Amino acid sequence: MELLYICISLVSLTIILIVFLSPSKAKNLPPGKTGWPVIGESIEYLGAGWKGRPEKFIFDRMSNYSSYIFKTNLMLQPTVVFCGAPAHKFLFANENKLIQSWWPSSVDKIFPSSTQTSSKEEAIKMRKMLPNFFKPEALQRYIGIMDTIAHQHFAANWDNKDMIVVVYPLTQRYTFWIACRLFLSIEDPKEVDRFLERFKVLSEGLVSIPVDFPGTPFHGSIKASEYIRKEFLMRIIKQRKIDLAEGKASPTQDILSHMLLTADEDGKFMKEVDIADKILGLLIGGHDTASSACAFIVKYLAELPHIYQGVYKEQMDIAKSKGPGELLNWEDIQKMKLSWNVACEVLRLAPPVQGAFRDVLTDFMYEGFYIPKGWKIYWSTHSTHKNPEYFLEPYKFDPSRFDGRGPVPYTFVPFGGGPRMCPGKEYARLEILVFMHNLVKKFKWEKLIPDEKIVVNPMPIPEKGLPIQLFPY
Numbered sequence: 001m002e003l004l005y006i007c008i009s010l011v012s013l014t015i016i017l018i019v020f021l022s023p024s025k026a027k028n029l030p031p032g033k034t035g036w037p038v039i040g041e042s043i044e045y046l047g048a049g050w051k052g053r054p055e056k057f058i059f060d061r062m063s064n065y066s067s068y069i070f071k072t073n074l075m076l077q078p079t080v081v082f083c084g085a086p087a088h089k090f091l092f093a094n095e096n097k098l099i100q101s102w103w104p105s106s107v108d109k110i111f112p113s114s115t116q117t118s119s120k121e122e123a124i125k126m127r128k129m130l131p132n133f134f135k136p137e138a139l140q141r142y143i144g145i146m147d148t149i150a151h152q153h154f155a156a157n158w159d160n161k162d163m164i165v166v167v168y169p170l171t172q173r174y175t176f177w178i179a180c181r182l183f184l185s186i187e188d189p190k191e192v193d194r195f196l197e198r199f200k201v202l203s204e205g206l207v208s209i210p211v212d213f214p215g216t217p218f219h220g221s222i223k224a225s226e227y228i229r230k231e232f233l234m235r236i237i238k239q240r241k242i243d244l245a246e247g248k249a250s251p252t253q254d255i256l257s258h259m260l261l262t263a264d265e266d267g268k269f270m271k272e273v274d275i276a277d278k279i280l281g282l283l284i285g286g287h288d289t290a291s292s293a294c295a296f297i298v299k300y301l302a303e304l305p306h307i308y309q310g311v312y313k314e315q316m317d318i319a320k321s322k323g324p325g326e327l328l329n330w331e332d333i334q335k336m337k338l339s340w341n342v343a344c345e346v347l348r349l350a351p352p353v354q355g356a357f358r359d360v361l362t363d364f365m366y367e368g369f370y371i372p373k374g375w376k377i378y379w380s381t382h383s384t385h386k387n388p389e390y391f392l393e394p395y396k397f398d399p400s401r402f403d404g405r406g407p408v409p410y411t412f413v414p415f416g417g418g419p420r421m422c423p424g425k426e427y428a429r430l431e432i433l434v435f436m437h438n439l440v441k442k443f444k445w446e447k448l449i450p451d452e453k454i455v456v457n458p459m460p461i462p463e464k465g466l467p468i469q470l471f472p473y
């Protein structure tokens, strides 16, 4: 009994000490509540996404606390959410100064070696070399390849007897096929499909409750990640080294050759395991996001016939200007102005990436509030994308928002910004436009489920995958 009493006193003393002596308590922390012990408000945050309204979590708190900033607790971390265009500007400008990139521990477990190396330096190195591959001039020569794949993809997967397809698994196939070809030169659609099956298992556990136990999505994800890196990517990398040495592979054929042959400024080449990791990261970053965007383009074009007509006309003018069998090129892409505005409006309303975390490197003040070192910062695309202050009638689909100078800086941020802006932005633009071109040239379509629910987990996806009825021309 006495022991129990001592324990209770110790516990309450500790709590009193924590509450009153914690240095951050004395300072002016941002308003907001931290929710349940340990899990905080993670369930509210994830739940808003499962219900298809990820922005609700953000806007509820913006209206209760402050439209600039509030505190919460996400992914087992005390977190401050930064909202609005000035916040985005501030975060992008202070990358690697006050803050640095951070991922929930579930992501680190699925990509283990990224935590073994000094990730900050690795990330900086990687960012120096990626632009060479992903810059517009370098990507131009891949437009024809993308067009060929799109053509084969639509012929093999969309044309069928009933002309009924479920869109999302198909857009996944399309973007994955392109990534496999441009990153690794895998051409065989059967091999692409086998690889994709493993990949889906990996993606499912990426943003999940990190319980590593047989049967959980998280466990499946770790296993799939190991398999893909060891059995799949390492095998391809080793073979490629031999092929390059024997002159059987070209130094410019894909990103793998590029990585194997590019040294950093100290003359060091990347290790094979690091290359495997980086390619895995690129495949995740570059395929699931774009497949979600492509699926939502199909959805919005089905719902908005006048927008479809505009895109159809633009793409048919381009198609008619070409000879039989002539592939799309860089000039054609430049003519797809309306189509890209439509894609941007889709990225505004259904951004594939909901937001991102940062780690606070040093204490600082923002908007009069104290932000303690070691806390996490979260920023959400929704805090500007769906904010009537920046986008009038934010839920209205209006591609003309992107005419002329387009939205106010730091308000349209589907690719992030600053030093960590998505390096694949141009790559995504090309594969999305090539997709739109081949799609509208071939078909009109109607949705088969009028009010299909949207689930955001972590990418937005129509709950049943968006089944549609196709009407070929």
Ligand SMILES: *[C@@H]1O[C@H](CO)[C@@H](O)[C@H](O)[C@H]1NC(C)=O
Pocket: 060, 061, 064
């Ligand atoms: C916002 O405030 C209202 C009214 O006080 C309250 O009912 C609601 O739970 C609050 N929401 C959040 C997310 O704090």
